Amino acid sequence: MKILITSEWYSPVINGVVTSIINLKKELQHLGHDVRILTLSNQKKSFRQNEVTYISSLGIGKIYPGARITLSTNDKYLDELIAWQPDVIHTQCEFSTFRLAKYIAKHCGAPIIHTYHTVYEDYTHYFSPNRKWGKAMVAVFTKKVLKHATYVIAPTDKVQSLLKGYGVTQEISVIPTGIYLHQFTKKIQNRTKQQLRQQLGLSPNQRLLLFVGRLAKEKNLEEIIRYFARLNRQNLVLLIVGGGPHRHSLENYANKKNISDRVIFTGMVSPERIATYYQIGDAFVSASNSETQGLTYIEALASGLPAICREDPCLDNVIVNERNGWQYSSYEDFKEKLQWLISDKEVWQQFSKNAVESAVRNFSSTAFAQNIESIYFQAIKEHPKNHDSLPNFNQSSLNS
Structure with a gap:
């Protein structure tokens, strides 16, 4: 299976989201999958380094420390990923790279799976002077973003309940994030x-x-x-x-x-x-x-x-x-x-x-990847795109 994982952050940045992606990538590759990463470059140029594509971006640290944004989809490296034809796109952030994921999904017909990592209502002090207004903005924004996902993954019951409270109607699976222990x-x-x-x-x-x-x-x-x-x-x-x-x-x-x-x-x-x-x-x-x-x-x-x-x-x-x-x-x-x-x-x-x-x-990374893998197969099965190769590349053959 060809799997594209997208995130605003990736190595050498160190945080929980990056750690989760690195562990997931490693375990999915052990399961026999072809995995690539799409993230933002820390400079105004795009480039590819092995399996990681970095898209040019601008810093917007005044909104949140270290945050970056990209606006254009006119990039040869995005065209390369579309030509690669991923079977599934797993998004990890809700901003620029999610928009890029939607662009790629539209052109290759892949379903989007999204992991909701961040409780943004705890970060309202960065963008709203009023916590109540900030929470309302987060709810509207989250629901608008997640309507584009076939499945949503929450790391805990707490996050699942939060998303349901926002009015998210997509199926939400609770899968604790795994770590290479x-x-x-x-x-x-x-x-x-x-x-x-x-x-x-x-x-x-x-x-x-x-x-x-x-x-x-x-x-x-x-x-x-x-x-x-x-x-x-x-x-x-x-x-x-x-x-x-x-x-x-x-x-x-x-x-x-x-x-x-x-x-x-x-x-x-x-x-x-x-x-x-x-x-x-x-x-x-x-x-x-x-x-x-x-x-x-x-x-x-x-x-x-x-x-x-x-x-x-x-x-x-x-x-x-x-x-x-x-x-x-x-x-x-x-x-x-x-x-x-x-x-x-x-x-x-x-x-x-x-x-x-x-x-x-x-919390082993192996069990985490296997649970994520099952969501991928289910999403592909339910997605309108016809995956001719899927019958010859399924979970039972990978785990046998």
Whole structure:
């Protein structure tokens, strides 16, 4: 099967959407499919690099940091993709690349499958002065975009319910995003972990709370910093891994709380090194309610790191209370659970073991790709275009 995946973001950008696409591409290729990527170039020219087509674009960072847009469909690289004749187009974003996907689908007759990654109503502060108006705009926009998709994929029940509330009438399948887990489940050598702790200036007796993710307002990191300050435990350090537009504000906030000596901002860390950061931690922490699933939560669990995170429906099948961590609802709740976790070695070890087991059982990239593949075949089967090659290239032959 020829599969075109489209996204505003792709490598070398590091975020949850890109991680999901990279893992999906790799697993679909293992299943025998021909997979190509269509994304936006970070410059005013288009080019192709191996299986990835980059379309020229312009930066619109004033709307959202790092955002880009393209307007023209008059591009030889788009013509190449049309000539390639994809059997299915899997869109991952709702803006420029979705419009390009529609253009390609119109010319080659392929169905569009769309994964809804982002809860935009949590990002209304970027484009609307009024949250209520912003949510209404998101609902109208989302419904208008998704009417062009044959199937919609939601990573959690939370997102499925949200889309139904917007009035989306397309069939919505809930498929948790899968992760290539080996790099996280593989045990890092103690020497490597000790070297990282030394580089970060950590003493042997200091315990470590870890956040990994984009530093943006919607991540609600102020709450974690505020709670951390209230704990007032001198042997506890908060390590914030990632970059983003809100970093300077967070650094100022930590300084205001007089804890800047115990809060470490690392900036961006390469994917090849991130597993070591997880494995030196004592607990993964997050206060975000803007996640559709939260891939860093799963990475943390796969690394054996128990999680203590703000209660959120998207985490109901990810963080299981009293098994691999807790979902907290208040400072008192956060303090109590953290104290129990880091003060009892046996509890921590059991939670760590449970964390790895739950991640491997529920979020492997192989199972994710197989579930996505079944949606592709169903969409092709129901689409008006006649796929003469499909009877000789089906799921049973691939999985036999």
